[in-house]
Amino acid sequence: MASEPIGKSRTALITGASAGIGREIALVFASEGFHLVLVARRKDRLEALAQETKGKYGVETHIIAADLSDPATPRRLFDDLAAQHIMIDALVNNAGYSVTGYFRDTKWADQAGLIQVMVTSYAELCHLFGPGMAARGYGRIINVASLAGHLPGAAGGTLYAAAKSFVIKMSESLSLENIGNNVHVTALCPGFTYSEFHDVAGNREQMNKLPKFIWMTGDVVARQAYDAVMEGRPVIINGRINNFIALLARLLPQRLVHGLMARNKRNAVARTKTENAA
Numbered sequence: 001m002a003s004e005p006i007g008k009s010r011t012a013l014i015t016g017a018s019a020g021i022g023r024e025i026a027l028v029f030a031s032e033g034f035h036l037v038l039v040a041r042r043k044d045r046l047e048a049l050a051q052e053t054k055g056k057y058g059v060e061t062h063i064i065a066a067d068l069s070d071p072a073t074p075r076r077l078f079d080d081l082a083a084q085h086i087m088i089d090a091l092v093n094n095a096g097y098s099v100t101g102y103f104r105d106t107k108w109a110d111q112a113g114l115i116q117v118m119v120t121s122y123a124e125l126c127h128l129f130g131p132g133m134a135a136r137g138y139g140r141i142i143n144v145a146s147l148a149g150h151l152p153g154a155a156g157g158t159l160y161a162a163a164k165s166f167v168i169k170m171s172e173s174l175s176l177e178n179i180g181n182n183v184h185v186t187a188l189c190p191g192f193t194y195s196e197f198h199d200v201a202g203n204r205e206q207m208n209k210l211p212k213f214i215w216m217t218g219d220v221v222a223r224q225a226y227d228a229v230m231e232g233r234p235v236i237i238n239g240r241i242n243n244f245i246a247l248l249a250r251l252l253p254q255r256l257v258h259g260l261m262a263r264n265k266r267n268a269v270a271r272t273k274t275e276n277a278a
């Protein structure tokens, strides 16, 4: 007899589920029998995904169209779900983007938005949902970081690597704090992954020049994320090439690593300079 899917009657909340890696992670959780709470701004995308997961896997999906750059959103999400007696067993903090261009050329509102979406909301959602998971003796948290969090900061996209380093360190601490209560916390660190990320960042043209072998697909990244959090791994870097890059960054003399980073101009595109001047 086939065994019951382990997610049966459990619920996973995934932010940034309307596209890319978040959408793929939602599909993996649904395939494992988790009901879903999907969060992003584009409601139509979430509705289409809810139809797809119901048709393919028969799971229930609750949609919340919300902007995580609003500081009130994490608390509102938590209160709305509590009012509806929807308990969250798995949390995937995934929503994110990069503000390209040099720091001096960007608007502070855009940088503050990045910190709110990719730092504060990740931390606050862990803080809100983590205690209930610990009390019930089951929790799975994936915080989507990046290979960038393991490398020195690049010129341009200034706060991106900083935010991702934060996410890695926070996840490592939370992972240790939850030993013994069956709450696993994993920082997911993909490298270049096909999604809408670089269209939003405005550097698709530069990215298309990169060799195909360094790219991964969202479905592979998502499956690795799921398996890693179920195994209780605090950090996962996706793919052999990305692991090799992270290893080099740790082992090579730092002067050399910083010298190599100085050659990376991909995030320095002047998009924000013109757009932000508007």
Ligand SMILES: NC(=O)c1ccc[n+]([C@@H]2O[C@H](COP(=O)([O-])OP(=O)(O)OC[C@H]3O[C@@H](n4cnc5c(N)ncnc54)[C@H](OP(=O)(O)O)[C@@H]3O)[C@@H](O)[C@H]2O)c1
Pocket: 015, 016, 017, 018, 019, 020, 021, 022, 039, 040, 041, 042, 043, 045, 066, 067, 068, 069, 094, 095, 096, 097, 117, 144, 145, 146, 147, 189, 190, 191, 192, 193, 194, 195, 196, 197, 198, 200
């Ligand atoms: N793609 C890569 O190469 C790569 C590499 C390493 C790490 N990552 C990380 O992976 C995560 C997912 O990125 P992706 O590559 O899948 O990019 P993506 O295809 O552009 O998806 C980003 C998701 O974040 C959501 N989002 C953005 N701003 C939001 C906001 N203010 N409020 C709520 N939701 C918001 C978007 O939904 P709406 O627009 O509908 O709100 C979308 O669902 C990010 O944290 C990113 O930093 C990506």
